[in-house]
Amino acid sequence: MSYINNLKCKECGQEYPISPLHVCETCFGPLEVTYDYARIRTHISRSTIEKRAHNLWRYRELLPVEGEPEVGPHSGFTPLVHCGRLGKELGLKHLYIKDDTVNHPTLSYKDRVVSVAITKAREFGFKTVSCASTGNLATAVAAHAARAGLNCYIFMPEGVESGKIVGSSIYGAQVITIRGNYDDVNRLCSEIADKYGWAFVNINLRPYYTEGAKTFGFEIVEQLGWRVPDHVVVPTAGGTILPKVAKAFKEMKEVGLVKSGDFKIYSAQAAGSAPVIHALQKGTDLITPVKPDTIAKSIAIGNPADGYYVLRAVRESGGWGETATDPEIIDAIRLLARSEGIFAEPAGGTTLAVTLKLLKQGHIKHDETVVVSITGNGYKTLEAVAGSIEQPAIIEARLKDFDALFERLGGRREVAGAA
Amino acid sequence: MAVRVRVPTPLRRFTAGVDEVPAEGPSVKAVIEDLERRHPGIRERLLDEKGDLRRFVNIYLNGDDIRFLDSLSSKVKDGDDISIVPAIAGGR
Numbered sequence: 001m002s003y004i005n006n007l008k009c010k011e012c013g014q015e016y017p018i019s020p021l022h023v024c025e026t027c028f029g030p031l032e033v034t035y036d037y038a039r040i041r042t043h044i045s046r047s048t049i050e051k052r053a054h055n056l057w058r059y060r061e062l063l064p065v066e067g068e069p070e071v072g073p074h075s076g077f078t079p080l081v082h083c084g085r086l087g088k089e090l091g092l093k094h095l096y097i098k099d100d101t102v103n104h105p106t107l108s109y110k111d112r113v114v115s116v117a118i119t120k121a122r123e124f125g126f127k128t129v130s131c132a133s134t135g136n137l138a139t140a141v142a143a144h145a146a147r148a149g150l151n152c153y154i155f156m157p158e159g160v161e162s163g164k165i166v167g168s169s170i171y172g173a174q175v176i177t178i179r180g181n182y183d184d185v186n187r188l189c190s191e192i193a194d195k196y197g198w199a200f201v202n203i204n205l206r207p208y209y210t211e212g213a214k215t216f217g218f219e220i221v222e223q224l225g226w227r228v229p230d231h232v233v234v235p236t237a238g239g240t241i242l243p244k245v246a247k248a249f250k251e252m253k254e255v256g257l258v259k260s261g262d263f264k265i266y267s268a269q270a271a272g273s274a275p276v277i278h279a280l281q282k283g284t285d286l287i288t289p290v291k292p293d294t295i296a297k298s299i300a301i302g303n304p305a306d307g308y309y310v311l312r313a314v315r316e317s318g319g320w321g322e323t324a325t326d327p328e329i330i331d332a333i334r335l336l337a338r339s340e341g342i343f344a345e346p347a348g349g350t351t352l353a354v355t356l357k358l359l360k361q362g363h364i365k366h367d368e369t370v371v372v373s374i375t376g377n378g379y380k381t382l383e384a385v386a387g388s389i390e391q392p393a394i395i396e397a398r399l400k401d402f403d404a405l406f407e408r409l410g411g412r413r414e415v416a417g418a419a
Numbered sequence: 420m421a422v423r424v425r426v427p428t429p430l431r432r433f434t435a436g437v438d439e440v441p442a443e444g445p446s447v448k449a450v451i452e453d454l455e456r457r458h459p460g461i462r463e464r465l466l467d468e469k470g471d472l473r474r475f476v477n478i479y480l481n482g483d484d485i486r487f488l489d490s491l492s493s494k495v496k497d498g499d500d501i502s503i504v505p506a507i508a509g510g511r
Binding site: 024027028180187191194195288291303305 | 428438464473484504
């Protein structure tokens with residue numbers, strides 16, 4: 001059973017039937033799925049959701065699909081980790097990491113949006129799915145397409161981490177790298193989508209794809225015990241996830257799953273690719289594109305499609321945004337790994353580094369609930385941090401060599417189990 | 420200056436379904452004015468009331484976003500390629 005009405009232009013309000021269409025023919029504005037919230041309200045409850053499988057489809061009434069979803073049966077419902085040790089270090093009692101480093105099957109938040117997009121591609125009858133990507137989206141599309149039995153073409157800018165190329169090809173996808181940056185790839189793909197009639201998850205299926213990002217927000221609320229957090233910090237690249245997390249919180253109030261919907265949402269960008277934060281801090285709506293230059297490749301988008309909606313969501317909520325330099329990003333990745341055992345990609349380092357700044361600036365108080373969004377896994381971007389990690393010590397396989405090393409390292413012998 | 424302009428799907432009803440059309444003019448702005456003469460109605464899809472590029476329209480001149488060049492005043496040469504692309508795409 002479906003609760004979706006139609007597609008509606010976010011700018012001029014023109015309506016369109018549910019179809020693989022993403023741009024308003026009148027004003028070029030983005031199209032968004034609309035729902036029958038009144039009907040959803042009568043059919044959804046905390047207990048129905050709690051009885052369902054632990055995947056992103058537990059919130060299916062608020063997702064734009066028709067039948068029983070078959071894609072992404074293990075995607076979503078990632079841990080919300082209470083960070084005791086890191087929280088203590090920062091003086092925060094209620095610090096949480098929403099940990100999409102362990103999303104199934106490709107270890108990033110993209111498994112959510114792609115599950116929804118490919119479910120929709122199948123509903124529309126597409127045989128080929130594709131995407132423009134710097135990596136995480138590519139691996140997600142390739143993996144989900146493989147399981148769904150669809151042809152897959154992946155377009156990436158040259159110079160992305162090798163793991164992301166291997167991590168897409170392995171699923172049988174045809175990978176094409178483009179001489180240029182992500183924005184060049186995106187432009188080419190818009191033209192290919194037009195000409196070849198393929199399902200580009202982040203172009204012609206974009207209205208459905210982006211809705212999948214809401215599940216990140218739904219899960220936070222459910223995992224906090226059906227409560228909206230005081231603060232949530234979200235990385236911004238193209239601008240998909242932040243407005244959708246805000247939308248998720250509002251929808252849960254709208255359909256009666258939570259009482260209060262008050263929250264502040266914050267945008268995090270790498271200093272080398274921060275067109276949204278520049279506009280936010282200048283107080284303007286006008287986003288001037290930049291040429292990205294940062295180790296945080298997964299969020300290096302200089303010309304963010306939904307940047308305007310990030311600004312709107314942040315300002316509406318009373319939130320803010322900050323940037324993090326490459327060294328700050330690496331420090332934050334190491335801090336999270338060593339304090340909580342979570343290895344984030346540079347986008348996650350950016351988000352945590354920005355959270356530290358927000359804390360210093362007084363946006364976040366010490367007894368409030370803060371959720372830091374970690375959207376991708378550090379094992380995919382080893383190159384980014386490899387240079388700043390200590391080299392291992394090398395010794396012969398002799399106990400006395402180790403004894404000497406241990407002493408040099410300043411270690412003290414402990415006996416397990418001794419009082 | 421004679422250039423070729425790539426037209427995205429939402430604008431092809433102005434060009435009788437054709438995806439690439441010729442146009443002329445010394446600047447991007449002038450090319451848009453010429454497109455309007457050949458395909459009436461297309462101008463107001465690209466520019467707002469003040470004559471600025473609409474928020475959700477990207478125009479590329481030989482592959483470069485005109486906002487990195489001289490925006491609508493960017494000079495064009497014979498044989499240049501202009502591409503009109505809706506901004507709404509992407510998310511890595």
